[in-house]
Amino acid sequence: MMKKTLLLCFIHGFKGGEDTFGAKSEFAQHLAALLSVALPKIDVRAVTYPRYETRGDLHECVSRFRDWLLERVIDIEVANGTPSPTVDPSVHTILIGHSMGGIVAAETVIALANEQPIRHGGDSDPEPGHRDDGEEGGGRERGGLNGMMFPYIQGVLAFDTPYLGIAPGVVAHGAENHYNNAAAAMTQLSALSTVIWGSGSKDQPPSSGKQPLAALPAPESDKTKNDKPNAPKGGGWGWGKMAVLAGAAGAVAASGAAAYINREQITTGWSWVSSHLEFVGCLARGEELKDRVRTMARLNQELDIGFANLYTRLGRAAAPKQISMVGTILGSQRTFCNLPSKISAGVWKEAINDAATDETGAHMTMFEAKNNPGYARLSEDARDLITAWSKNEWYETSTRGDLE
Secondary structure: OOOOEEEEEEEOOOOOOHHHHOOOOHHHHHHHHHHHHHOOOOEEEEEEOOOOOOOOOHHHHHHHHHHHHHHHHHHHHHHHOOOOOOOOOOEEEEEEEEOHHHHHHHHHHHHHHOOOOOOHHHOOOOOOOOOOOOOOOOOOOOOOOOOOOOOEEEEEEEEOOOOOOEOOHHHHHHHHHHOOOHHHHHHHHHHHHHHHOOOOOOOOOOOOOOOOOOOOOOOOOHHHHOOOOOOOOOOOOOHHHHHHHHHHOHHHHOOOHHHHOOHHHHHHHHHHHHOOHHHHHHHHOHHHHHHHHHHHHHHHHHHOOEEEEEEEEEOHHHOOOOOOHHHHHHOOOOEOEOOOOOOOOOEEEEEEEOOOOOHHHHHHOOOOOOOOOOHHHHHHHHHHHHHHHHOOHHHHOOOHHHHO
């Protein structure tokens, strides 16, 4: 028997950093400690992917992350003295992503699982019986999956990752809470429309205001926007057009709509976010989002790769004092993420925050014990999921004696 290591790799979201999981990675270390008790036969380590530039092509970001992860895993395999790390690895990795970090994690394991190993005898034909039709049980991959991936990914655990997009209420509730009367709403929304649809000033200088930290829903780029047959063309403001606004300008409003609520700050926010649309633009492509989730569900079913999303839901602090129009239309369950309804999507478990008053606040304080009364429960749910994924033959072939 050889020494075994479970590597917990934490990945921050859009404009986040190493402090996403605590100023000194307290959540990461806390979860590693819980798992060390739950999985006594193996060594549990936690590493946090350093702050990365959340702009440009998503797949380039994934490629850079894979290179970084590969180096870390090889270092551990060498230290463990593993004879054949690609055939019988001593290191299994759990990718743990917050917000957009969960999409980076999913894209990483999908890429690894679709890399075909070299076959003896020159037989590289895909295994029969697999399809690439994008239907339920399908996904983007072609042919058979590679169960001998390296590094070996045991599971993807996401924290509030909008795999199916950001919930409309993130914007709608924030707008309703901020505006107390129709006149104020009309004034502000009219100002925002000039920024989004091109009738505002083009010469307004940027400001040095604070930047949003969490993953944002993105409006389409100019290339895709021109292909939209139902683009807004002006006219009166009703709930229908506010819904369009929520989709088109979500990048400005998410991470706290109040932070960019006046015209100058909105313009600054829009200018800043525009430079990052290529990275977060995947949140605006619905079929791509569903295809990614279907593919992860297939990896779970065929390769036993764990897949779960612990998503935030507002609790007592956000209880409405009166029935609102937004609540009537969108329902009372206030979450940051759109939730799956008809597609196979792995495990989705709510993480209730009874202190947060809005969705983005809950999203950004998941890992702060002082601002999230559900911190302990969140940690325990994460521990239980990873423990269930890791207790397998690989785990049983390691003993605590090998670690001492």
